[in-house]
Amino acid sequence: MIGRRLLTLWAASVTLAAYAATAGLGGATPDVAVERPLSSADLAALKQKFRRPAATPFPKGNPFTEEKAALGKSLFFDPRLSRSGSVSCATCHNPSLGWSDGLGKAVGFEMKPLARRTPPVRNLAWGAAFQWDGRADTLEMQARMPITAPDEMNMTMDLVVERLKAAPGYGPMFQRAFGGDDPISARTITAALATFQRTLVSREAPFDRWIAGDETAIGPDARRGFELFNGKARCAACHSSWRFTDDSFHDIGLTATADLGRGKFAPPSVVAMRNAFKTPSLRDLRMQGPYGHDGQLKDLGAVIEHYAKGGEKRESLSFEMKPVELSDRERRELVAFLDSIRAEPAAVELPQLP
Amino acid sequence: MTFPTLRHVAFAGLLLFSAAPALAAEIEIPIHHTEVADIGVTPKVGDTLTFVNHADIAHNLYLTFEDGTVQTLDTQPPGTTKRTTLAREGHVIVRCWIHPIIRMEFDVSDK
Numbered sequence A: 001m002i003g004r005r006l007l008t009l010w011a012a013s014v015t016l017a018a019y020a021a022t023a024g025l026g027g028a029t030p031d032v033a034v035e036r037p038l039s040s041a042d043l044a045a046l047k048q049k050f051r052r053p054a055a056t057p058f059p060k061g062n063p064f065t066e067e068k069a070a071l072g073k074s075l076f077f078d079p080r081l082s083r084s085g086s087v088s089c090a091t092c093h094n095p096s097l098g099w100s101d102g103l104g105k106a107v108g109f110e111m112k113p114l115a116r117r118t119p120p121v122r123n124l125a126w127g128a129a130f131q132w133d134g135r136a137d138t139l140e141m142q143a144r145m146p147i148t149a150p151d152e153m154n155m156t157m158d159l160v161v162e163r164l165k166a167a168p169g170y171g172p173m174f175q176r177a178f179g180g181d182d183p184i185s186a187r188t189i190t191a192a193l194a195t196f197q198r199t200l201v202s203r204e205a206p207f208d209r210w211i212a213g214d215e216t217a218i219g220p221d222a223r224r225g226f227e228l229f230n231g232k233a234r235c236a237a238c239h240s241s242w243r244f245t246d247d248s249f250h251d252i253g254l255t256a257t258a259d260l261g262r263g264k265f266a267p268p269s270v271v272a273m274r275n276a277f278k279t280p281s282l283r284d285l286r287m288q289g290p291y292g293h294d295g296q297l298k299d300l301g302a303v304i305e306h307y308a309k310g311g312e313k314r315e316s317l318s319f320e321m322k323p324v325e326l327s328d329r330e331r332r333e334l335v336a337f338l339d340s341i342r343a344e345p346a347a348v349e350l351p352q353l354p
Numbered sequence B: 001m002t003f004p005t006l007r008h009v010a011f012a013g014l015l016l017f018s019a020a021p022a023l024a025a026e027i028e029i030p031i032h033h034t035e036v037a038d039i040g041v042t043p044k045v046g047d048t049l050t051f052v053n054h055a056d057i058a059h060n061l062y063l064t065f066e067d068g069t070v071q072t073l074d075t076q077p078p079g080t081t082k083r084t085t086l087a088r089e090g091h092v093i094v095r096c097w098i099h100p101i102i103r104m105e106f107d108v109s110d111k
C-alpha cells in the first residue's frame, strides 16, 4: 500500500516534470522540462512491486507432485481428449507459439473460427479468474470447459475417461499420480491438467535482472519505458504486479461486438462489466501480435495508438482509460520496455503419449 | 495487509452510533487499492455499511448473503461512497465484479 501511494505521488510528479530519471539514465534530452526527479528511493519502491515471487503456488486441494505434472503434460498434448481425436490442448496452446496459436481468433471444431483469441497458458498458477471473462474460478474448473465445449474439443468427460481407460499406458500413470483402485476420472484428469499448467512459468527476463539489481540488464529506452508505463501512460493501473496484470476486468473501449465479455455474467446494472475482458499479462508478449480478446489490435503500434486515444467513450469504458499524448520516442520506449519483459522460452520436451 | 488506522475508523463509526442501543449502527468500510478493509465487528440486522473508495481505481462491489441472494452496489469511482442496509442475518461475502481478488467476509447477527 505504501508503494501504491508512492506511485500515485510519483505519477503526479511525472505529469509535472516527466522523466526526471532519464537525465541520469540515458543522457537524452527529456521531452518535458525536469523539475522534480524521481528519487532513487521512489524508484526502488516502485521496482519492488514488480519483483518475481520465489516459488510457484499450488492449491491445498491439488498439491504439486512430479507424477501429476508428468501426467498432466501427456494429457495436454493428447488429441484423444477431443472427439475427432485430432485436437489437443496444445493444438491451440502451442509451446512453439508461446503457448498460444498466433491467430487473431482461435480455430475450433471442424475448423470453425471461435469468437475469441487463444490466451497463452503461462503464469496461471497466480491467476484469480480464468478465461477472458473470468467464468472459471480455478484451472481445475477451466480444464473441463474446452474439452466439453461443442465448438472446441466437443467431448463429454465420460467419453474422455472411457478413452483413457482404453489406452494401456494411462492406468499406471494415473495410479502413480493419484493412487486408488480406479484413478481415471473427470476430477483427476482436470487436476493433472491444472498441475501441469501451473508449472508453466516465464523464465527470468532482462527486466527481472534489472529489478534484482543489475543496472545494465536493460537499456535506457526500456528504463524510460518502465517509467512511462507506471507514470504518464498509466498502464500499470491495470497491468500491475510482476505478471503485469491485475487479474481484473475492464472495458478498454475497443470496437464492441456481440461478445459482452464479463457483462454476460454480471447483472445488467453492473455497467462497468459490459465489454469488459480480463487484463492480459504482458510477460513474454509475442511482439508481432495480434492482440486483444478477439485479435482486433493488429500490432503494437495499434495497441499504443489505442491507449493514446483512450478508447471509445461509452458508459462502460473503464475509469482508468484516459487519452494520453505519446511522442514517437515515448512509443518506442514503451515497446522497448515490453521487449525487456520477454525471456528466452523454456525448452519443452514433448511427451511420448501412452 | 491491514490498515490499523482505518479499521479504527470503522470501529469508531460503530461505537458512536451504538451508544444508543436501539439505534442501528453505521459502519464505515474503507477500500484501498484492491482491498476492502475487514469489518472488524459483527454488525446486526438494520445496520448500515458504508463503503468508501479511497483507491484511485473504480470498484463495483456485490454482497452474497447466506440464502444465496446477491446484492450489487453500483460502480464506485474513486472518492465515492456506496451504502447498504443489512436486511438479513447470516454470513455475507463481499466481492467486486471488476476485481475478483477482492473478498471480505463477515457475519450479521439478528439483534
Ligand SMILES: [Cu+2]
Residues within 6 Å of the ligand: B034, B058, B059, B060, B096, B097, B098, B099, B102
Ligand atoms: Cu474492485
